[in-house]
Amino acid sequence: MKIGRDPLVWAAAALTLLTLGMAHTRPLFASWFPELDRPLYEQDSFAALLGAHVLIVALSSAAATLVGVGLGVAVTRPAGRVFRPLLERVAALGQTFPPVAVLALAVPLVGFGAAPALLALALYGLLPIVQATLAGLDALAPELREAALGSGMNPGQVLRQVELPLALxxxxxxxxxxxxxxxGTAAIASTVGAKTLGSPIIIGLSGFNTAYVIQGALLVGLLAITVDLMFERLLQRARAWQVR
Structure with missing residues (x-):
């Protein structure tokens, strides 16, 4: 794919340019919202907010991935299959709780700031990972495991060298x-004091400043699009690697 036609390049460029050049959009937002005394969010730099947002999402997603894949693998082993229905119910139940409710419950335990946001996002991100782990491992033909065991591999080697690569x-x-x-969910972490791209959105909503909301929402949307395209590229490479 040519760079000029690569949507990932365009999305990443738009995110970078808007993050670093948001200060230059003041005249634009001032013309759109002439009734506002402060049409541009300036309490924090957008670059710092983007970095904090990415860090919170990365840490919480890493924790959710480790726990979700670990639990998914555990309940597909002979000793853990009895716990599979319980895991699926608990993971599904976690998705029914609004993230704001999880944040509210976490604040008395760990205080304000990034900690409750990390906890809430990690818990909220578990279900898709658990479901994908179960689906990926269930899709493998039993003959593959039997052949791997028959070749002299132990169960741990079968998992690491056969099952997980094929389910990738x-x-x-x-x-x-x-x-x-x-x-998207990390934006509400700013309600408990965490610095994220949700900060201008939350402040804008509470202060009836639509310009702030638009500025924060634009960056959140561009970040989501960029990361989604990055994962699409990873999936293409994973599928191509399997074909080899």
Whole structure:
């Protein structure tokens, strides 16, 4: 694919330019919202907010991936199959709780700031990863495991060298869904004091400043599109690697 036609390049460029050049959009937002004394969010730099947003999403998604894949693998082993229905119910139940409610419950335990946001996002991102892990491992033919065991591999080697590599595209699809969901959900972390791209959105909503809301929402949307396209590229490479 030529660089000039690559949507990932265009999305990443738009995100970078808007993040670094938001200050130059003041005349534009001033003309759109002449009734506002402060049409441009200036309490924090958008570059710093983007970095903090990415960090919170990356840490929470990494935790959700480790826990989700670990639990998914555990309940597909002979000793853990009895717990599979319980895991699926608990993971599904977690998605029924609004992230704001999870944040409200987490604040008394860990205080304000990034900690409750990390906890809430990690819990909220579990379901797609657990489901993808189960689906990916279930899709493998039993004959593959039997052949691997028959070749002298132990169960751990079968998991690491056969099952997980073959299930990788499905696993990546689940992680992709979880991460993109968390990019949008992380915006509400600013309600408990975490610095994210949700800060101008929350302040804009509370202060009836639509310009702030648009500025934050544009960057959140561009970040989600960029990351989604990155995962699409990873999935293409994973599928191409399997064909070899």
């Amino acid at each position: 595209p499905v696993l990546l699809a689940g992680v992709r869904s979880s991460v993109v969901i968390n990019i």
